[in-house]
Amino acid sequence: MASKMLMGDMPELMENILKHLNNEIYSLYSCVLVNRHWCKMSIPILWQDPFSIIRKSSFIPIYFSSLGEDEKLVIKECLKEFGINMEFSKPLFDYARFLKILNIYLLEQKVKGWFEWMRLKLDNPFLLHYDLRTTPLITLTVKLFLESGAILHEFGLYNSEFLKFELEIFRSLEQNEKFFSRLQYLSLNIISNFSIENIAKLLIVLAKNTTKINTLRLVFHSDESKLIHTLSPALIRFIKSQEQLRKFIFDGDDGPTEFYGIISALESQKNSLQEVTLEDCVFSEEFEILNNCKNLETLRILDCDTELLKILDYNISTLEISHYDVLIIIQILEKTGILLQRLKIKTAIVIWEESLLLKALKSFCPNIIYLYIKDIGLSTQLLELIGNLQKLQFFSLGYAYYTSKEERKIQVMQFAKILPSTLQYLDIALGIPGTLLDSFIDILLDHCNAPLKKLLISSVSLNNEKNSKSLIRYCTRIRTLNCVGIVRYYELDYDIRNELKNMLHWYHIDILLLIVKCN
Structure with a gap:
């Protein structure tokens, strides 16, 4: 009976149904236990985004089990230094191959969580804590993803203590071009202690291997203009290499005053760009380029310089704004007018300003x-x-x-x-x-x-x-x-x-x- 049900379009239909359970971890686990066919359909969904979801870190050794013998030996030696002895069983699936979403910071947190869980499980107060000597646990896992045939849809790099994009990683990147070939979301949180040259190399690899990014998020955790200046050629090249960038997010953190052509490079995306988020940014003439983006529908301006707020046209339908000057917000509402449909305001409003704000909303924005x-x-x-x-x-x-x-x-x-x-x-x-x-x-x-x-x-x-x-x-x-x-x-x-x-x-x-x- 089961074999008859799985004839025709049934497997494809079931696969489409199961994809809608991608965030229902316990439901997918139940599906795994139904039969062999359901198991084969559910496992790839369970393992496409293992680091972002709420999930215990106990799955980490499964990745270690998929490494080559030489890499397993490195992992064993690394763990042995901390008093942890481990043997790896043969995995049932090539789990690394199913990965579609990778955030390096979340990967580190899961590995760190597993390591600390092992310490507690062994109940040995003399075991050493997780530190930089455990770097192979991260780098070899990333290398496994690169060489497994995985094809990412989302990639995020943030404040990586342990992964410095070593030479070995770059060799794997260059040899496995498909890894980033379908990338749609890229987030780079860049801090001053990164190896900036390696980040630039990563951007060159990305520009070469992917042109379908629809969301780009850049966060600079430094007020040093030198940092942005050094990376600007690689970032400009990368932005111009994309064919359909729809969403751009720039968080200046400490408020950079120079952008060295990074924002101006969005001119190449003026026909596709639909959503822009600017946070902690100060005035620059480069931002005027956004007025040329005729398909821009959503604008989020959070804690930005007043002069920056004044230069934008605001022919948009969605606006999120966080600013201390309510009078500036009122001016923006007057510019957006009847086009505005979605509005989110985060600001400290005093009573007399509240009256002005509500009057402006009633007068200018009736279509919210x-x-x-x-x-x-x-x-x-x-x-x-x-x-x-x-x-x-x-x-x-x-x-x-x-x-x-x-x-x-x-x-x-x-x-x-x-x-x-x-x-x-x-x-x-x-x-x-x-x-x-x-x-x-x-x-x-x-x-x-x-x-x-x-x-x-x-x-x-x-x-x-x-x-x-x-x-x-x-x-x-x-x-x-x-x-x-x-x-x-x-x-x-x-x-x-x-x-x-x-x-x-x-x-x-x-x-x-x-x-x-x-x-």
């Missing part, structure tokens, strides 16, 4: 469908703005002003009633838990008629029977909700947690457990 705003009060102006945004679908609010209890109650009721019928996603977990909206969640939910599909809320809001029952009443009254995200879910009272879980499951509503929520 996504709005994220923090540190703001439920003022009459905010309510007018929400009522004016007739296309609003996603709203994240961080309410931060203390008013009298009675006044807050009235504000929350008005806020609930004004939420538009287009709204599908409401996040009210941005504020400080236990203070502002939390006391009136029952008022909010009992008066809300918006057909929400997703609601994000803090555990403090639900940690009493009155508020938790109001959520159930909302689910009964408005039958559109399919997901509730609860920040610090496990801080809920045990009985309330169980009652919520049972009731939400009854309505087929998923619970998203947000232990820590970062914004």
